[in-house]
Amino acid sequence: MPQDHLTQTFSALADPTRRAILARLITGEATVTELSKPFEMSMPAISKHLKVLERAGLIARSREAQYRPCRLEAKPLKEVSAWVEEYRQIWEHRLDRLDAYLQVLKKKEQRNARSKKKPR
Amino acid sequence: MPQDHLTQTFSALADPTRRAILARLITGEATVTELSKPFEMSMPAISKHLKVLERAGLIARSREAQYRPCRLEAKPLKEVSAWVEEYRQIWEHRLDRLDAYLQVLKKKEQRNARSKKKPR
DNA sequence: TTTATATTTAACCGTCAGGTTATTTAAACA
DNA sequence: TGTTTAAATAACCTGACGGTTAAATATAAA
Structure with a gap:
């Protein structure tokens, strides 16, 4: 398959x-x-x-x-590399400037999304 | 195990x-x-x-x-990333300046390594 | 044309991965 | 306390994975 x-x-x-x-x-x-x-x-x-x-x-x-x-x-490794790097960057950024933003997102979700408003 | x-x-x-x-x-x-x-x-x-x-x-x-x-x-992904990047670099370099060098290495091995001389 | 070498395919086997349902544990709540 | 909710564990099933040995295939060499 x-x-x-x-x-x-x-x-x-x-x-x-x-x-x-x-x-x-x-x-x-x-x-x-x-x-x-x-x-x-x-x-x-x-x-x-x-x-x-x-x-x-x-x-x-x-x-x-x-x-x-x-x-x-090498081709398939490029795909793997891209995948891994995406996550790494997100994780690294999480630790500094993106952290606050993601915290907000998380809290919003946890409050079982009563409001249907979306950012932009 | x-x-x-x-x-x-x-x-x-x-x-x-x-x-x-x-x-x-x-x-x-x-x-x-x-x-x-x-x-x-x-x-x-x-x-x-x-x-x-x-x-x-x-x-x-x-x-x-x-x-x-x-x-x-994120920790384990760093290990993966390091592994993948090592290969990617080798592959990419193979295509230009390292190519000749690796060809030599390969040939030497194929001639069942009679000489024990190493590069530097 | 036979024989030798390199590799693949076929058939088989034990283990483990990924799923299920039923039961158990842990904590919150009435 | 008894009940509900969240999650894990147990027991089980099936198929794929990683290995084996024996047979088949493809090419070179004698």
Whole structure:
């Protein structure tokens, strides 16, 4: 079933083996066998992890003879970055100038919104 | 068993319901009942989601009478942000000045690392 | 054409995540 | 005290996830 991008990306990143694979790929392309070396895990297991990363768009693969070299793709991380940064900024601002404003909003809601007036 | 922070945070964020809860919490504290309103889901389900978010450190909870208001916590997102940004920078730089250097690294590895010489 | 190498697919298994309903706990209120 | 409200816990179900081994596929090499 069609999962949204963010969910797919976050899920893909929520596994230490997959993050380690990405870390390894920073130094350049690698084949499946090369990637499997550091892990005490069967090839099919690695193959599955790679498929997850590929579906999430975090890696791309080509074909060279029998090999299927993998390389990193940055696009999905931009989406993640944007999401995270939005929250970070809000949180940081909450601590100073936006704090008062949000407090007001909160109080208003808690008083079970009797008035239907909206700001502007 | 003890999961590393990043795995825990990414897992927590890899669910649209939980991200929606976080989005709702941007506007201020909310009780469990309030949070459950927008979702066609039982209270225990929401309760579980909140526990996941709490374990990941993304929310904190207090006690007011029977209520257990939730509020956002930013700390774990800093870790995520740092991780993502590291990769983004590498990728972005790969496209220009670092590209050549990484190509060299890659080639050297592929020639099964006969020489043990390291750059500086 | 056979054989070897790299990788994927198939079939299976145990665990855990995300949901349910029913029950319990905690505090407020009548 | 007994009742209502807020939330958590228990017990359960189902499906997906992460792993396995064995078989299939694709290409290179002998």
